[in-house]
Amino acid sequence: MVGTESMTRNPIAAFDHRTGFKLGAPVGFKDFMWEALKDPAAGINMIQTAENLAKKYSITREEVDQFASDSFAKAVAAQTAGFHAGEIVPVVTEKFELEGYIPRGIKLQGKVTEVSADTHPRISPADVLGKLRPVYEGGVQTGGNSSALVDAAAACVVTSGAYAKAHGKKPMARVVAAAAVGVPPEIMGIGPAPAIRLLLERTGLKLSDIGRFEINEAQGAQTLAVAKELGLDVSKLNVNGGAIALGHPLAATGVRLTITLARELQRSGLRYGISSACVGGGQGIALLIENPEAA
Ligand SMILES: CC(C)(COP(=O)(O)OP(=O)(O)OC[C@H]1O[C@@H](n2cnc3c(N)ncnc32)[C@H](O)[C@@H]1OP(=O)(O)O)[C@@H](O)C(=O)NCCC(=O)NCCS
Structure with a gap:
């Protein structure tokens, strides 16, 4: 069973122009990831579904930031103790070659030769998270207390x-x-x-x-x-x-x-x-x- 996702490489897509551009018509590009995070039936995105739950269950911004801060602290502690390393296969610069096929591979950027740990966890005190701007005015979700795009x-x-x-x-x-x-x-x-x-x-x-x-x-x-x-x-x-x-x-x-x-x-x-x-x-x-x- 395998699952793979590259959220940072999600393309900006043009859905409507396969048959060309009509003179004078708007040229539309969409962020493919934002499209994936939108629910066309409810007409809202995933952050808004969480805002609906915050209202329904009377969850405050302070509670969400504290929960997020704890998540960061637990992840950093588990990383430091070597727990997460036990389930991570490091990504290295390497080539995959098979006779008869064009070689493919992974090339890490700059001087990085290996990525062997998650890069998002960092100590995040609740008062620091509390200063981040909410995605929606008056809402509880921010870039610091929502799942990271990785x-x-x-x-x-x-x-x-x-x-x-x-x-x-x-x-x-x-x-x-x-x-x-x-x-x-x-x-x-x-x-x-x-x-x-x-x-x-x-x-x-x-x-x-x-x-x-x-x-x-x-x-x-x-x-x-x-x-x-x-x-x-x-x-x-x-x-x-x-x-x-x-x-x-x-x-x-x-x-x-x-x-x-x-x-x-x-x-x-x-x-x-x-x-x-x-x-x-x-x-x-x-x-x-x-x-x-x-x-
Ligand atoms: C919430 C969301 C829209 C934020 O996206 P974004 O605006 O691109 O987020 P960023 O990573 O730029 O973070 C916003 C800010 O918070 C800051 N931040 C994020 N995490 C932080 C942390 N732990 N500590 C301090 N600052 C942090 C960033 O540095 C950034 O600051 P800046 O604006 O000064 O650069 C996006 O992360 C999201 O949609 N996440 C949820 C995805 C989802 O719903 N998945 C489930 C599908 S069911």
């Missing part, structure tokens, strides 16, 4: 227990169950709450049976709304930092969350963990995994 890829092997056993492979985690739900698109960020509820219902587990939660921090108010809706013990949530600090490379996030969760369950010796994300357009998805060592 480049990343994530991969893992998912196989049957029988195959792993037959080939002498020791699994990081067992996938126990999954759930996906639909929610109104204008509050898409609440998706993890009903998805986690459905997952618990399907498995007969209680919220208190779950040792760790990795809930994607698409936007600070969004994750706080999910925590409030579920009555979540936040000391179990994103304990190594979340997407506000690490980034949310859209297509890679699901695998990244689940790998981080599996490794965190191993580190802490806990049995069950849930990874979950909201999905622009109005969905929530959740996955229950089990640490085989603690089963």
Whole structure:
């Protein structure tokens, strides 16, 4: 299973001009990423969906900045302790050659020869975050308390227990169950709450049976709304930092969350963990995994 995303290389696209430019008609270019972050059904973008949740759950700017500051602090602490390095394959300048094909490769910029750590986490006190301008006047979301726009890829092997056993492979985690739900698109960020509820219902587990939660921090108010809706013990949530600090490379996030969760369950010796994300357009998805060592 592989997901990859380059948000910094998203093109500025011209959608309407394949058949040429009509004299006098406006020449339109759109930011492809901003287009991807817009919901055409609700007519709003992802930041606005979080603002809707902030209003619905009475979440203040101070709460969101504190949550973001904690996410940065947890990510920096986990980086410093070497936790994140355990799941990162360094990107280096290299060439990929195969006979009969044009060589391709990666060329890092300037004097950089290796990127082996996430570049967005930095200590971010709440009062510093509090000075950033909100994306929307009077809103709670800023560039500092929303998920960072980053480049990343994530991969893992998912196989049957029988195959792993037959080939002498020791699994990081067992996938126990999954759930996906639909929610109104204008509050898409609440998706993890009903998805986690459905997952618990399907498995007969209680919220208190779950040792760790990795809930994607698409936007600070969004994750706080999910925590409030579920009555979540936040000391179990994103304990190594979340997407506000690490980034949310859209297509890679699901695998990244689940790998981080599996490794965190191993580190802490806990049995069950849930990874979950909201999905622009109005969905929530959740996955229950089990640490085989603690089963
Ligand atoms: C919120 C968002 C619109 C901000 O975009 P942006 O304006 O390009 O953000 P920037 O990275 O330029 O950050 C804005 C400012 O905050 C500052 N900032 C960001 N993080 C900071 C931190 N941790 N500490 C201090 N300052 C910080 C930046 O330096 C920048 O300052 P400047 O304006 O003086 O240069 C964008 O990050 C976003 O949309 N994120 C969420 C994506 C999303 O919704 N994904 C989920 C899809 S479901």
